Amino acid sequence: MHEHSTLFIDGTWASSRGSERIEVFSAATEEKLGSFPEAGPADIDAAVAAARAALRAPEWRDLSREERSQLMHRFADVLESRAAERAQTVSQQNGMPIAIASFAEGDGVVALLRYYADLVTTVELEEERTRLDGTGTTLVQRTPVGVVAAIAPWNFPAVLAMFKLAPILASGSTVVFKPSPETTLDSYLLAEAALEAGLPAGVLNIVPGGAETGKHLVSHPGVDKVAFTGSTRAGRQIGAVCGELLRPVTLELGGKSAGIILEDAPVEETVAGLATASLLNTGQTCYMSTRILAPQSRYGEFVEAITAMASSLPVGDPLDPGTFVGPVVSRTQRERVLGYIDAGRSEGARITTGGGVPQDRDRGWFVEPTVFADVDNRSTIAREEIFGPVLSVIPYADEEEAVALANDSEYGLGGTVWTADRDRGLGVARRVETGSFGVNRFDLDWGAPFGGVKSSGIGRELGPEGLEAYFSLKSIFLGT
Numbered sequence: 519m520h521e522h523s524t525l526f527i528d529g530t531w532a533s534s535r536g537s538e539r540i541e542v543f544s545a546a547t548e549e550k551l552g553s554f555p556e557a558g559p560a561d562i563d564a565a566v567a568a569a570r571a572a573l574r575a576p577e578w579r580d581l582s583r584e585e586r587s588q589l590m591h592r593f594a595d596v597l598e599s600r601a602a603e604r605a606q607t608v609s610q611q612n613g614m615p616i617a618i619a620s621f622a623e624g625d626g627v628v629a630l631l632r633y634y635a636d637l638v639t640t641v642e643l644e645e646e647r648t649r650l651d652g653t654g655t656t657l658v659q660r661t662p663v664g665v666v667a668a669i670a671p672w673n674f675p676a677v678l679a680m681f682k683l684a685p686i687l688a689s690g691s692t693v694v695f696k697p698s699p700e701t702t703l704d705s706y707l708l709a710e711a712a713l714e715a716g717l718p719a720g721v722l723n724i725v726p727g728g729a730e731t732g733k734h735l736v737s738h739p740g741v742d743k744v745a746f747t748g749s750t751r752a753g754r755q756i757g758a759v760c761g762e763l764l765r766p767v768t769l770e771l772g773g774k775s776a777g778i779i780l781e782d783a784p785v786e787e788t789v790a791g792l793a794t795a796s797l798l799n800t801g802q803t804c805y806m807s808t809r810i811l812a813p814q815s816r817y818g819e820f821v822e823a824i825t826a827m828a829s830s831l832p833v834g835d836p837l838d839p840g841t842f843v844g845p846v847v848s849r850t851q852r853e854r855v856l857g858y859i860d861a862g863r864s865e866g867a868r869i870t871t872g873g874g875v876p877q878d879r880d881r882g883w884f885v886e887p888t889v890f891a892d893v894d895n896r897s898t899i900a901r902e903e904i905f906g907p908v909l910s911v912i913p914y915a916d917e918e919e920a921v922a923l924a925n926d927s928e929y930g931l932g933g934t935v936w937t938a939d940r941d942r943g944l945g946v947a948r949r950v951e952t953g954s955f956g957v958n959r960f961d962l963d964w965g966a967p968f969g970g971v972k973s974s975g976i977g978r979e980l981g982p983e984g985l986e987a988y989f990s991l992k993s994i995f996l997g998t
């Protein structure tokens with residue numbers, strides 16, 4: 519049982535100034551896993567003050583790029599030594615299949631931190647340019663953006679936190695991090711690693727809590743930038759607050775991406791690829807290709823193959839390495855997903871497999887992998903993000919229509935095309951309005967920018983662009 523009585527603020531374990539506690543439950547067994555104090559306004563004030571002080575503290579501010587890089591590698595060493603424990607803790611909380619948790623939440627966190635630790639040694643922090651008018655030089659400086667409020671969702675809690683923390687640390691900024699209440703236990707492992715690695719006090723502070731804690735943090739006068747990953751609904755609220763405050767903000771939000779199967783696509787490879795591209799982490803991944811567009815000429819064949827794939831995926835204990843589909847994160851989330859399945863039925867789509875709760879599971883928040891055929895792109899299940907193991911297969915007449923349907927969405931985050939002809943696939947990729955897209959695959963490249971267009975967000979994480987987001991630019995016009 520993980521019972522925590524303190525919060526990680528200013529490099530020490532501080533007693534919470536609030537009185538509320540939050541409990542965490544196992545998605546697979548519904549048993550209590552632990553609890554922690556909710557950070558109240560006074561805790562957030564203390565965390566932001568510590569992060570502000572750390573910005574100016576010589577032991578952080580005066581580190582060279584190389585020293586900062588070494589410190590980040592030390593942090594990565596400690597995180598690496600506890601990768602398996604972190605993966606297991608995440609998996610127990612949100613039901614993520616352990617094979618995915620080991621890769622993303624265990625090893626991925628470490629790899630990402632090392633990537634930015636190396637990258638920062640190559641960044642030009644001061645660049646002297648010849649003035650355009652030829653009368654001397656200008657010094658262009660990259661300075662840390664300042665105190666960052668970082669907020670993460672529960673679906674990939676540790677690695678999505680690191681999408682932000684790694685470039686924040688590399689830039690020399692400091693951070694107040696708010697994890698999701700469903701997945702806060704792993705953030706205590708992060709704090710322990712920061713302490714062991716010798717991160718200076720106040721560089722990383724953690725304020726656990728729900729939406730109210732998040733709101734207080736986002737609007738706090740001591741925050742210089744907000745980095746948020748979560749739902750479009752919360753992203754709009756945060757964007758509105760940051761707009762009013764003229765506070766820079768990065769928003770990584772929801773998606774409803776299209777998986778376009780072209781007429782020439784080989785059925786076996788396509789459907790095997792779609793299993794991961796549409797159902798990774800039980801469909802609780804933001805960039806999933808959950809609107810599968812299949813050509814009318816081969817519609818029956820693909821519906822049958824997708825149905826067979828979905829119904830054969832191993833559903834079960836997330837800690838079993840053979841499991842592909844675990845439970846969804848919470849009872850509330852299961853109700854949401856089942857509500858969408860009802861909406862699909864009542865709007866006339868045809869269920870070809872799944873459609874409810876697995877009969878052999880009397881505990882845990884499981885939903886059967888579910889496939890809807892004959893789905894209209896205007897229906898609720900084709901327009902709204904379900905965030906569960908539910909796929910819609912939509913017929914199309916020709917490539918033109920497929921691209922138009924892919925683009926006929928409020929969102930633009932991911933997407934895929936499946937074809938025997940890579941160049942033709944690339945042609946389709948170029949026409950889809952989205953922040954990322956895969957030709958016969960979809961897995962993120964951490965060296966390339968990731969983010970959304972339309973209601974899927976503003977700004978980019980990952981790659982050198984993800985580091986640039988945490989620098990402020992200053993031009994110094996040099997006289998004689």
Ligand code: NAD
Binds near residue numbers: 673697698729
């Ligand atoms: P959510 O928006 O409910 O919560 C996300 C985080 O924001 C949590 O920590 C929550 O406590 C906090 N929060 C909620 N309302 C807030 C507010 N008004 N002000 C400040 N903080 C607030 O999302 P969720 O249900 O935890 O996560 C699932 C969503 O995240 C999905 O929509 C998914 O697509 C999205 N997501 C996006 C990406 C991406 O990179 N684009 C990645 C993963 C998940």
